[in-house]
Amino acid sequence: MKQPTQEAAPISASKRETVPPAVIRRLPRYHRYLGEMLRRGKLRTSSSELSQCMGVTSSQIRQDLNYFGGFGQQGYGYNVKFLHDSIADLLGMEEGFSVVVIGAGNLGRALVHSHMFEHRGITRLAMFDVDPRLIGTEINGIPVYDARTLGTFCRENGVDIGVLTTPKDEAPLVAETLAKAGVSGIWNFSNMEITLPEYDIAIENMHMGDSLMALCYGLKTKKLLQKEKK
């Protein structure tokens, strides 16, 4: 069967806003699995195949993708590359977003060294810190600037995303500086829940510990099961 050619029907911003957060949070996973299939040279897939490797029901997958127009073709399934690229587009990977990392400690360094940003089409512009020993240096080719110049830098360069890896106490002030400078989103690693209702800024609080706790729940269950068996 000839591979059907498809064109992405872009969905409107107001329609994007109505998509439930849980669906949005599954999109990056779909994108990862489809990328895996692409690397293996797979051209075509189905919701039931995706369902098997992802542990999500196939009706869930169809329902999720239907929010964005479906992407599938009756009797053919999904074209892997088309679906992969369409999801990348939905997730803004073609937008050329730019990022600054605030805090040049271990976590900030880990993020700047990872391929986290470039794999998602995001440009790393700079890091910011308060430590005079770090200011003026480069980390993995990214310059470290004085934290006091953060606001000016973001305004002048139209920075899209600020990644917050500072200690908890400094986080609220840095977040406000970013918001005032017109940054559109904060990726917050500070373990301080940040809300800035008076600004038009998106905040994604990254609580790594929550994932650790979900693991520990499972471990405790396992321990109890072993005890019960005895």
Add this chain to the structure above:
Amino acid sequence: MKQPTQEAAPISASKRETVPPAVIRRLPRYHRYLGEMLRRGKLRTSSSELSQCMGVTSSQIRQDLNYFGGFGQQGYGYNVKFLHDSIADLLGMEEGFSVVVIGAGNLGRALVHSHMFEHRGITRLAMFDVDPRLIGTEINGIPVYDARTLGTFCRENGVDIGVLTTPKDEAPLVAETLAKAGVSGIWNFSNMEITLPEYDIAIENMHMGDSLMALCYGLKTKKLLQKEKK
């Protein structure tokens, strides 16, 4: 009104296993918010109050907690400390789990320097790396051992959790070493989806990038809205 005294009714392992993953994933958030309340000296709360600060409906909160016996008292609501401690117990924070971190790079260091583990009652035993310059050193008081001794160390010390921060390529082999050594859970930061169906080991794949992508989805929506307005 006198604060009612309550005793946690421990739920069985088989009952714990039936709790939907989405509910388990909300428990750490409840725990964080309740901890915040405790620090502010709050003694008592209600599902509607929790609902307001967490952005979850109050019926959702009651439904979630009902899986574990409810914790609330008719006409009183929730005793903050009791609920906080009960959730900590459900999450295994009183179990005294132990952890080793594999990979002493930036991410491994960041994790070992954070209060991530100690705040959850988890003991950091050791780090492992292949770099001879790191082996034999200490990072934040935690010894760095030769990665080749990982299996033996885990077996001898009954390690509960292995934190995988190695490069992608090394991850599957390290994961198998952990599983063979009887480790109960893997917290996987390697960006390589790991499954070990032949072993009885829990795996929590930590995809930080998924959270970044959810943020970018919101940013793209915002951009489109601004364009539409023009």
